Amino acid sequence: MEKRKLYSYIRWSSDKQAKGSSLQRQLETARRVAHENSLELVEIIDAGLSAFKSKHLEHGNLGAFIAAVKAGQIANDSWLTVESLDRISRDEILKAQRLFMELLELGITIYTGMDNRIYTKTSVTDNPMELMLSIMTFSRANQESMVKSQRQKSAAQLKIDKFKAGGRADNGYPFAIRSSGASVFWSDVSDGTVKPHQYYFPIAKLIVSLRLKGWGYVRIAKHLNENFTPPKGTAKRKYFKDMWSPKLVCNFLQSRTLMGEKSIRVDGVEHILKDYYPQVMTESEFYGLQSVINRKLTNEPRDYIPLLSGIRRFKCVCGAPMVAFYQYDKIRYRCDGMKSLDKRMHCGAKSFNGAAIENAIVQICADKIFKDIKHHASNVDAIQAELNDTQKKYKRGMDMILEDNAPSGLNIMLVEIEKKIEVLQRQLNEELVKDTEVDTSVSWDAVPENYKDVSNIERLEIKQKIQASTLSIICKTAKAKGHLFDITFKDGDLIRFYCDKKVVHVDYKSINNAAAMRAEDIVLHNHFDILIDKDKFIERVQMEHKIAKLLKERTLEDLFDI
Known part of the structure; x- marks a missing residue:
C-alpha cells in the first residue's frame, strides 16, 4: 500500500535567513513528523521568495502545489508541514486566511512545527479557537512584515539622501543600498561599498567593445562561455542557467546601468542615482552604442562573414535584397527577388563572385571622407525641462499622500502623471540616440591586410562601418556583361563603380587617393559612361561635337543676341 505523503514547505526570503539555520531546522522538523506519522517525505523549497505580497504563490512552488492538488496530481489527503503559519502567508489578513481555508477545504492536513499543532478542516470546524489562533497568527505576521518593510524603506531613503548629498566611503566609492534589489554583476559590494568587480568589470568593457565591432549577441555569448566564468544567477531559464546567455548580453548592452545609473523606487517615487555603479562607459558613449544597436545587423552564417549581406543596404535594382x-x-x-509576384518569375539577374565587389566597396568607403551634414534640430533640452517639471509634480503629490492631506482624486491624477513621466523618459532617450547618431563621423582606419579571409572576425567591424556610412548600395546588371553599383552615402554623395568579369572600374572624379585604388587593381576611368553603354556614350559625344561646331559657326550678333 502506498504511503501518504508529507510535503515539507520550506521558505525563506533573505540571504541572511539562507546563511542561518532556517533550512536545517525546518528539514529536521519535517523528517521527525514524517517518521512519527509513517508518511513519505517530499521537500518543497522556495528560496528567496517573500510571502508578504504573495510572491511565493505567483512565482514559487506553493502555488504549484495548490494547483496540483486541485488537478488531482497530488492526493487531497496529503500533509503539509511548515515551521509556522506565517510561512504560508504574511499577506493581508483576509488574503492569508483565504489561503489557509483553501488548503483545509482541499483536504490537506497542515502541521506547524514551532507549536506542534495539526490543522484539518474537521479540527477547525470542531474547535473555532484554532481558527481564531490562525487569524491572530496571520495578523501578527502581516504587521511584522509591514514594520520590516517600512524600516527597509526608511533605511533606503536615508541612504539615498546620503548619496545625493555626496556621502562616500573612505575608499571614494558610494555606500551600497542593499535593500533595493540585486547589484549589477560587474560591481562588488562585499565590503559595503559599490566598486568595480576585479574579474567581471573588464569583461563588461569587453562585451561593449565586441558589440561596437559588430559582433551579435549569440556570437558574444558563445565567446564569453568559452573564455570566462559566468556570474551566478545569470539566467532564470533552465537551458541558460549559470551561462552567458544572448538575452543577458542583450539586456546588459541596453541598460542605463552602463552609465553608472541606479533606479530605486521608494513609496512610489523613483530616484535616479547617477554615478552609483562603476561606469562602463560615458553617457555620450552609451547613446552611441544604442545608435549602433538600433541599426541591427542580421545574424551572419557561422562559417563565413559576408560584408554586404544582412546590413539592409545592398539591394538589386528591382528592389529585392541581394543575398550571399x-x-x-x-x-x-x-538577387533574392522577383519581377512579378503574380507570375512568380525571378528577377533574372545572375549571381556573381563577391570578392572583387566587396573589396571595391571597402576601398571606396575607406577613401571617402564621410561626415553626415544633415541638420537635426535637437529637442533634448525641451523634453528634459518638461520631464523635470513633471517629476516635481509627482513628488509633490506623493508628499501630500504621505502627509494625509491629499485631495480626492489625487491617486488617479498621479497614475496619469507617472505614465507621462515614462513617455517623456522614452522620448528623451530616443532624442539622445538621434543626436549621437547625427554627430558621429564614421572613422575608417587602415583596412586590415587579411580582411579578405572570409572567416576573419575583423570583417564584422568593417561590415558595420559599411552599414553606418551608407544609405544604399544598388546593383544593376549592365547588358549581361557586368554589374553597375551605385553607392549612396549618408551625406548624399553618390559614387558609382562598374565590375565586369575581370576588372573593377571606378569614376576617377569621385576618388581622393588614386594610388591606393590602383594598388588594389581598381581601374580609374575617365569616361565612366562608356562602360555602361558604349553606343549611348558615342551618340552623346557625337551630339556634343555637333553642338560645339554649331556654336563656332554662329556670329557675334547671334552669340550676344543683338
Whole structure:
C-alpha cells in the first residue's frame, strides 16, 4: 500500500535567513513528523521568495502545489508541514486566511512545527479557537512584515539622501543600498561599498567593445562561455542557467546601468542615482552604442562573414535584397527577388563572385571622407525641462499622500502623471540616440591586410562601418556583361563603380587617393559612361561635337543676341 505523503514547505526570503539555520531546522522538523506519522517525505523549497505580497504563490512552488492538488496530481489527503503559519502567508489578513481555508477545504492536513499543532478542516470546524489562533497568527505576521518593510524603506531613503548629498566611503566609492534589489554583476559590494568587480568589470568593457565591432549577441555569448566564468544567477531559464546567455548580453548592452545609473523606487517615487555603479562607459558613449544597436545587423552564417549581406543596404535594382551564399570556397551574391509576384518569375539577374565587389566597396568607403551634414534640430533640452517639471509634480503629490492631506482624486491624477513621466523618459532617450547618431563621423582606419579571409572576425567591424556610412548600395546588371553599383552615402554623395568579369572600374572624379585604388587593381576611368553603354556614350559625344561646331559657326550678333 502506498504511503501518504508529507510535503515539507520550506521558505525563506533573505540571504541572511539562507546563511542561518532556517533550512536545517525546518528539514529536521519535517523528517521527525514524517517518521512519527509513517508518511513519505517530499521537500518543497522556495528560496528567496517573500510571502508578504504573495510572491511565493505567483512565482514559487506553493502555488504549484495548490494547483496540483486541485488537478488531482497530488492526493487531497496529503500533509503539509511548515515551521509556522506565517510561512504560508504574511499577506493581508483576509488574503492569508483565504489561503489557509483553501488548503483545509482541499483536504490537506497542515502541521506547524514551532507549536506542534495539526490543522484539518474537521479540527477547525470542531474547535473555532484554532481558527481564531490562525487569524491572530496571520495578523501578527502581516504587521511584522509591514514594520520590516517600512524600516527597509526608511533605511533606503536615508541612504539615498546620503548619496545625493555626496556621502562616500573612505575608499571614494558610494555606500551600497542593499535593500533595493540585486547589484549589477560587474560591481562588488562585499565590503559595503559599490566598486568595480576585479574579474567581471573588464569583461563588461569587453562585451561593449565586441558589440561596437559588430559582433551579435549569440556570437558574444558563445565567446564569453568559452573564455570566462559566468556570474551566478545569470539566467532564470533552465537551458541558460549559470551561462552567458544572448538575452543577458542583450539586456546588459541596453541598460542605463552602463552609465553608472541606479533606479530605486521608494513609496512610489523613483530616484535616479547617477554615478552609483562603476561606469562602463560615458553617457555620450552609451547613446552611441544604442545608435549602433538600433541599426541591427542580421545574424551572419557561422562559417563565413559576408560584408554586404544582412546590413539592409545592398539591394538589386528591382528592389529585392541581394543575398550571399558560399560556393567553391567563395562568397557569391544574387538577387533574392522577383519581377512579378503574380507570375512568380525571378528577377533574372545572375549571381556573381563577391570578392572583387566587396573589396571595391571597402576601398571606396575607406577613401571617402564621410561626415553626415544633415541638420537635426535637437529637442533634448525641451523634453528634459518638461520631464523635470513633471517629476516635481509627482513628488509633490506623493508628499501630500504621505502627509494625509491629499485631495480626492489625487491617486488617479498621479497614475496619469507617472505614465507621462515614462513617455517623456522614452522620448528623451530616443532624442539622445538621434543626436549621437547625427554627430558621429564614421572613422575608417587602415583596412586590415587579411580582411579578405572570409572567416576573419575583423570583417564584422568593417561590415558595420559599411552599414553606418551608407544609405544604399544598388546593383544593376549592365547588358549581361557586368554589374553597375551605385553607392549612396549618408551625406548624399553618390559614387558609382562598374565590375565586369575581370576588372573593377571606378569614376576617377569621385576618388581622393588614386594610388591606393590602383594598388588594389581598381581601374580609374575617365569616361565612366562608356562602360555602361558604349553606343549611348558615342551618340552623346557625337551630339556634343555637333553642338560645339554649331556654336563656332554662329556670329557675334547671334552669340550676344543683338
